[in-house]
Amino acid sequence: MTEKFTGNFTQQEPIPDEAIEAALAVLRHGRLHRYNVSPGELAETALLEQEFAAQTGAKYCLAVSSGGYALATALRAIGVQPGDTVLTNAFTLAPVPGAIASIGAKPVFVGVTEALTIDLDDLESKLDQSDVLMLSHMRGHLCDMDRLMQICDAAGVAVIEDCAHTMGAAWRGQKSGRQGVIGCYSCQTYKHINSGEGGLLITDDEELAAKATVLSGSYMLYERHLAAPGPEVFERIKYTTPNVSGRMDNLRAAILRPQLRNLEQQIDRWNERYVEIEKGLRGTPGLTIVERPEAETYVGSSIQFLLLDWSPERIALVMQRCAARGVDLKWFGGAEPTGFTSRYDSWRYVESAPLPASDRILSGIMDMRVPLTFSLDDCRLIARIIRTEVGAVFQS
Numbered sequence: 001m002t003e004k005f006t007g008n009f010t011q012q013e014p015i016p017d018e019a020i021e022a023a024l025a026v027l028r029h030g031r032l033h034r035y036n037v038s039p040g041e042l043a044e045t046a047l048l049e050q051e052f053a054a055q056t057g058a059k060y061c062l063a064v065s066s067g068g069y070a071l072a073t074a075l076r077a078i079g080v081q082p083g084d085t086v087l088t089n090a091f092t093l094a095p096v097p098g099a100i101a102s103i104g105a106k107p108v109f110v111g112v113t114e115a116l117t118i119d120l121d122d123l124e125s126k127l128d129q130s131d132v133l134m135l136s137h138m139r140g141h142l143c144d145m146d147r148l149m150q151i152c153d154a155a156g157v158a159v160i161e162d163c164a165h166t167m168g169a170a171w172r173g174q175k176s177g178r179q180g181v182i183g184c185y186s187c188q189t190y191k192h193i194n195s196g197e198g199g200l201l202i203t204d205d206e207e208l209a210a211k212a213t214v215l216s217g218s219y220m221l222y223e224r225h226l227a228a229p230g231p232e233v234f235e236r237i238k239y240t241t242p243n244v245s246g247r248m249d250n251l252r253a254a255i256l257r258p259q260l261r262n263l264e265q266q267i268d269r270w271n272e273r274y275v276e277i278e279k280g281l282r283g284t285p286g287l288t289i290v291e292r293p294e295a296e297t298y299v300g301s302s303i304q305f306l307l308l309d310w311s312p313e314r315i316a317l318v319m320q321r322c323a324a325r326g327v328d329l330k331w332f333g334g335a336e337p338t339g340f341t342s343r344y345d346s347w348r349y350v351e352s353a354p355l356p357a358s359d360r361i362l363s364g365i366m367d368m369r370v371p372l373t374f375s376l377d378d379c380r381l382i383a384r385i386i387r388t389e390v391g392a393v394f395q396s
């Protein structure tokens with residue numbers, strides 16, 4: 001009998017009861033806008049910022065409307081101007097080059113390695129093209145952050161980290177998002193904490209924090225923040241920083257705070273599942289496991305493997321055969337963008353030079369979400385199905 005998987009790859013766990021209660025309290029008092037507080041009240045949004053700053057060890061934190069908004073805000077706060085170039089990963093998701101384009105700047109793509117991280121040699125050769133790197137930790141893979149920071153610091157290139165997939169991850173024990181000058185996170189449903197939409201931005205730089213706060217739409221109410229610099233810093237920037245409205249509201253923050261307290265536990269659960277799938281895939285002929293560096297603490301909320309140098313037809317066949325058995329694989333290498341996946345050369349608003357070495361890797365990246373609604377048995381079954389189908393096509 002052929003085994004079939006019947007679970008749903010896009011089904012999250014429900015919002016925890018504690019978060020639902022907190023959301024109901026906000027709905028009952030009606031003060032959803034973050035600056036609408038009664039005397040002495042601390043807004044859920046301000047508390048979320050304070051708690052996330054403490055959790056990451058950052059001095060300052062700002063909650064905003066989305067991860068993409070956090071990225072664009074980081075670029076604006078740093079002072080990137082229309083027409084400027086910004087280095088970024090060729091292997092990332094559309095909102096990353098989109099954030100760069102949203103302020104009229106131009107992405108310059110840097111290649112990807114078989115570890116699915118930014119190609120540091122390619123980066124070194126392009127450091128003279130920009131003062132800013134928007135580093136996307138795509139699918140939760142951290143590059144050698146020691147070397148990256150060393151070469152960027154030496155070249156005077158500011159690093160903004162896109163931590164949409166690395167909330168809770170770490171490099172040599174330091175939280176992801178703390179190596180660069182700014183770290184940006186997403187609280188969108190498919191990431192590590194879920195408020196539907198939402199974003200967080202952290203930094204230790206007081207001026208960047210003040211600018212980001214005013215940019216997000218604080219008006220002159222920034223003193224209601226608990227993880228922002230003092231008013232003297234705002235005095236320096238408040239007349240010259242535009243309001244590009246993109247605040248988070250108290251309802252989302254209320255939903256997120258209990259999830260944030262639970263994050264470490266959820267990471268353990270994601271990683272149990274990840275390890276189970278990885279174990280099941282290891283040794284499959286034709287399939288390359290993406291090995292994780294020892295210095296990296298990852299969050300296995302999705303898993304990738306490579307079908308290197310496979311023809312598009314054979315990859316399509318693997319996907320078809322897996323899909324027929326209920327296993328949804330995503331292919332980042334497809335020539336046409338579909339669903340959430342796309343390649344750097346499908347963002348045609350960017351003039352991009354070809355990256356042949358990266359094209360070889362991109363065309364072999366298979367991706368799968370690992371929702372926490374899957375049991376460990378589910379994970380073992382999924383791995384068996386992939387193993388059988390990859391093997392069958394490989395040997396045909």
Ligand SMILES: *Cc1c(COP(=O)(O)O)cnc(C)c1O
Pocket residue numbers: 066067068069092093095096136137138139162164165185186187188197198199
């Ligand atoms: C989701 C995502 C973003 C953007 O986050 P949103 O909250 O959806 O705007 C940025 N980068 C990557 C890699 C993502 O996956």
